Amino acid sequence: MKNLVILGAGTGGTMMANHLHHHLQSPDWRITIIDERKEHHYQPGYLFLPFDMYSPDDIVKSVEEFIPDGVHLLQQKILRIAPTENKIHLENGNEIPYDVLIVATGAKIAPEETEGMRGTEWHQSVFDFYTFEGSLALRDKLRDWQGGKLVVHITEMPIKCPVAPLEFAFLADSFFKEKKMRDKVEITYVTPLSGAFTKPKATEALEHLLKEKNIQIESDFAIEHVDNTTKEIVDYGGRSIPFDILVTVPTNKGDELMARSGMGDDLNYIPTDKATLRSKDYENIFVLGDASNIPASKAGSVTHFEAEILTENILRFVHGEPLKEEFDGHANCFIETGNGKALLIDFNYTHEPVEGSFPFQGIGPLRLLKESRMNHMGKLAFRWIYWNVLLKGTHIPFVPATMSVPKKQ
Amino acid sequence: MFIINTNAMEKLIAGKSVAVNEEGYLTDFSQWDKSIAEELAQEAGISLSPRHWEVLAYLQNEHQNQVALSIRRVGKSNVVDIKEFYQLFPTAPLKTATKIAGIPKPVSCI
Numbered sequence: 001m002k003n004l005v006i007l008g009a010g011t012g013g014t015m016m017a018n019h020l021h022h023h024l025q026s027p028d029w030r031i032t033i034i035d036e037r038k039e040h041h042y043q044p045g046y047l048f049l050p051f052d053m054y055s056p057d058d059i060v061k062s063v064e065e066f067i068p069d070g071v072h073l074l075q076q077k078i079l080r081i082a083p084t085e086n087k088i089h090l091e092n093g094n095e096i097p098y099d100v101l102i103v104a105t106g107a108k109i110a111p112e113e114t115e116g117m118r119g120t121e122w123h124q125s126v127f128d129f130y131t132f133e134g135s136l137a138l139r140d141k142l143r144d145w146q147g148g149k150l151v152v153h154i155t156e157m158p159i160k161c162p163v164a165p166l167e168f169a170f171l172a173d174s175f176f177k178e179k180k181m182r183d184k185v186e187i188t189y190v191t192p193l194s195g196a197f198t199k200p201k202a203t204e205a206l207e208h209l210l211k212e213k214n215i216q217i218e219s220d221f222a223i224e225h226v227d228n229t230t231k232e233i234v235d236y237g238g239r240s241i242p243f244d245i246l247v248t249v250p251t252n253k254g255d256e257l258m259a260r261s262g263m264g265d266d267l268n269y270i271p272t273d274k275a276t277l278r279s280k281d282y283e284n285i286f287v288l289g290d291a292s293n294i295p296a297s298k299a300g301s302v303t304h305f306e307a308e309i310l311t312e313n314i315l316r317f318v319h320g321e322p323l324k325e326e327f328d329g330h331a332n333c334f335i336e337t338g339n340g341k342a343l344l345i346d347f348n349y350t351h352e353p354v355e356g357s358f359p360f361q362g363i364g365p366l367r368l369l370k371e372s373r374m375n376h377m378g379k380l381a382f383r384w385i386y387w388n389v390l391l392k393g394t395h396i397p398f399v400p401a402t403m404s405v406p407k408k409q
Numbered sequence: 410m411f412i413i414n415t416n417a418m419e420k421l422i423a424g425k426s427v428a429v430n431e432e433g434y435l436t437d438f439s440q441w442d443k444s445i446a447e448e449l450a451q452e453a454g455i456s457l458s459p460r461h462w463e464v465l466a467y468l469q470n471e472h473q474n475q476v477a478l479s480i481r482r483v484g485k486s487n488v489v490d491i492k493e494f495y496q497l498f499p500t501a502p503l504k505t506a507t508k509i510a511g512i513p514k515p516v517s518c519i
Binding site: 156157192194220222224236237266267295 | 477479480481482485491492494495499500501504
């Protein structure tokens with residue numbers, strides 16, 4: 001019997017378990033998924049938690065619930081990967097051998113990378129919303145905040161869901177409008193980029209929205225430290241921006257496991273072939289989602305598209321066939337713009353987000369790069385799709401893994 | 410058009426016609442020379458010192474070795490720390506320095 005091992009039971013790992021158990025079955029194959037966590041979090045929900053739009057119940061379910069029968073779930077801490085021995089060493093001393101390994105351990109925030117970020121003001125006036133704890137602490141703070149300077153900040157790229165901080169700023173604008181205190185809140189969006197987003201076309205649309213919502217933008221800001229006494233963020237060029245509440249996206253890093261295993265780059269991401277999703281160093285190791293260093297967005301939609309292609313490549317690999325070089329960096333995301341509206345963007349490694357409609361050109365129902373209520377409904381519906389369709393590895397009709405360019409103009 | 414980064418145009422720099430993209434970055438490194446760097450630096454309000462040249466050479470070397478450039482990586486390079494990098498190329502050092510070095514603007518971000 002051969003062993004396929006998946007590390008990480010988040011979005012990517014769970015989808016792969018669901019895809020592969022149809023194809024690699026006993027007695028020829030045994031599939032094992034290893035993750036010490038007991039809870040599966042719907043990470044996009046962290047954005048809505050601070051504004052009381054979602055409650056913790058909407059976001060948290062058990063890991064076990066989404067792992068199919070016949071796949072072995074090991075809830076143990078992983079000590080290290082030994083890629084030359086084809087073994088996983090667990091903290092409890094056990095060793096798990098593998099023939100094929102899929103790494104889907106994700107990325108997480110590392111506030112300790114910036115001086116003073118995890119200082120005395122952490123979760124007092126300095127918050128993240130990329131963790132459950134951070135989002136909840138921020139919710140409690142915003143519930144009775146009387147106003148002042150709200151600074152929404154990105155430390156450095158790449159980050160998970162690069163549009164989330166913008167969405168946060170938009171949602172904050174409508175949150176304070178609804179509370180009839182928008183005039184008491186000054187919102188500033190601080191980014192290390194030269195503009196609102198990484199792709200020029202979307203940047204244009206998004207900067208227009210920032211202006212319309214009276215959100216100031218401070219670009220090209222590379223933070224050096226957070227001053228917990230004066231409550232300022234200071235950049236390497238000496239520029240400083242004061243805050244009453246700082247909502248920051250700290251540096252994102254891959255799992256520490258990569259450092260322990262000697263497999264990651266300086267941010268603990270695994271060097272990965274961007275078209276086949278195979279590790280550049282080991283032919284029987286594949287990397288899915290945020291754990292890899294491929295130049296695609298770190299987002300659930302990307303992982304979803306990758307999973308369809310990776311499934312095929314794993315099957316080709318186990319049958320001794322050449323891998324398909326098919327992944328094109330396809331990303332697709334709803335951008336909440338506040339007041340019950342959202343934008344939808346669709347792009348890949350080489351193509352900019354374009355205007356049009358999705359998934360059917362000229363029909364929609366969703367409009368690309370245009371604010372609409374339908375897009376907002378799409379974003380909210382996505383949570384249901386995530387729990388009920390996506391994790392189970394069911395193909396979403398009419399939404400192909402690679403970007404369908406000719407449909408959009 | 411979908412792909413917008415290939416819109417090449419010609420620009421006269423230091424008396425030579427070179428190919429640049431819409432943001433003014435050279436698209437063909439073989440056309441780069443020190444007089445072009447001097448003029449691009451002047452446009453950015455920088456007068457190049459020996460330290461500037463060391464950093465530019467490091468960036469060009471990294472680019473040749475296909476290393477993705479980021480502020481973080483430059484800061485850990487032992488060639489220059491981030492503080493000095495900002496002093497040499499104020500405001501947006503990586504963008505400014507790569508332009509002067511004749512290499513593409515880093516796409517560290519998606």
